[in-house]
Amino acid sequence: xxxxxxxxxxxxxxxxxxxxxxxxxxxGIYLVLYIFPRPYLVLxxxxxxxxxxxxxxxxxxxxxxxxxxxxxxxxxNGLRIVLIELGLISGRPxxxxxxxxxxxxxxxxxxxLIVATIVLTVVGxxxxxxxxxxxxxxxLVGP
Amino acid sequence: MKxxxxxxxxxxxALVMIIGMPLVIALALLLGKIPFxxxxxxxxxxxxxxxxxxIGWGLIWAIVAVxxxxxxxxxxxxxxxxFIKSERGRKIIDLVLNIVMVITxxxxxYVLVFVS
Numbered sequence: 001x002x003x004x005x006x007x008x009x010x011x012x013x014x015x016x017x018x019x020x021x022x023x024x025x026x027x028g029i030y031l032v033l034y035i036f037p038r039p040y041l042v043l044x045x046x047x048x049x050x051x052x053x054x055x056x057x058x059x060x061x062x063x064x065x066x067x068x069x070x071x072x073x074x075x076x077n078g079l080r081i082v083l084i085e086l087g088l089i090s091g092r093p094x095x096x097x098x099x100x101x102x103x104x105x106x107x108x109x110x111x112x113l114i115v116a117t118i119v120l121t122v123v124g125x126x127x128x129x130x131x132x133x134x135x136x137x138x139x140l141v142g143p
Numbered sequence: 144m145k146x147x148x149x150x151x152x153x154x155x156x157a158l159v160m161i162i163g164m165p166l167v168i169a170l171a172l173l174l175g176k177i178p179f180x181x182x183x184x185x186x187x188x189x190x191x192x193x194x195x196x197x198i199g200w201g202l203i204w205a206i207v208a209v210x211x212x213x214x215x216x217x218x219x220x221x222x223x224x225x226f227i228k229s230e231r232g233r234k235i236i237d238l239v240l241n242i243v244m245v246i247t248x249x250x251x252x253y254v255l256v257f258v259s
Contacts, residue, residue, distance in 0.1 A: 029219070029222060039253075039254045040250060048258065055188045064188055086154075131184070131187055132188075
């Protein structure tokens with residue numbers, strides 16, 4: 001990634017890894033924008049229950065659904081990135097008998113995590129969206 | 144900040160969240176602090192983090208939440224410095240984000256532990 005090139009740099013030479021990278025970045029930015037104002041909101045409104053009222057409006061619910069997608073994708077894909085960074089699922093070179101092919105053979109766990117990222121995000125988002133739209137809005141636990 | 148230090152903070156933060164969040168939720172469920180039926184039928188934002196505040200686990204969740212703030216600040220820093228060419232501009236972004244991170248972290252801790 002070259003400095004000072006802007007967002008277009010993210011979309012240069014798109015492939016599966018790069019698409020995951022772009023979504024990871026966008027979901028990360030959304031998570032920061034969604035979570036960072038939250039403590040200030042609670043502090044200003046004086047209680048968690050007051051702050052939660054905003055989440056129960058139609059716009060709040062829409063933002064919550066995007067939040068669920070973001071946290072699922074960012075979390076599961078983040079796990080994959082951490083495992084790559086730690087060298088646990090890094091690829092190994094392809095060994096062609098004649099030609100020296102400059103490519104990596106992906107680790108099986110890596111491929112599994114690529115598929116799991118999509119599957120778990122979709123499943124989690126379906127369940128999460130249902131609960132956001134139709135779930136109980138008051139908690140019946142605690143003292 | 145050195146790139147290796149930033150990477151270390153980001154990865155450590157990510158690991159704390161990836162392991163910490165499911166662990167705290169699982170513990171609250173296993174110990175019966177939050178009924179499983181409630182989790183399966185309630186709006187997720189009512190559960191996280193409000194349920195933890197209500198059952199008195201705000202301090203435990205605050206560890207995850209403050210880590211969330213640190214990880215988010217460093218992530219945003221990583222994105223923003225890609226758009227800035229000058230070293231001075233990067234240092235300013237560093238300073239501003241560090242201030243935002245510390246203030247947000249303290250307020251996050253305060254609202255989770257002391258506001259109900």
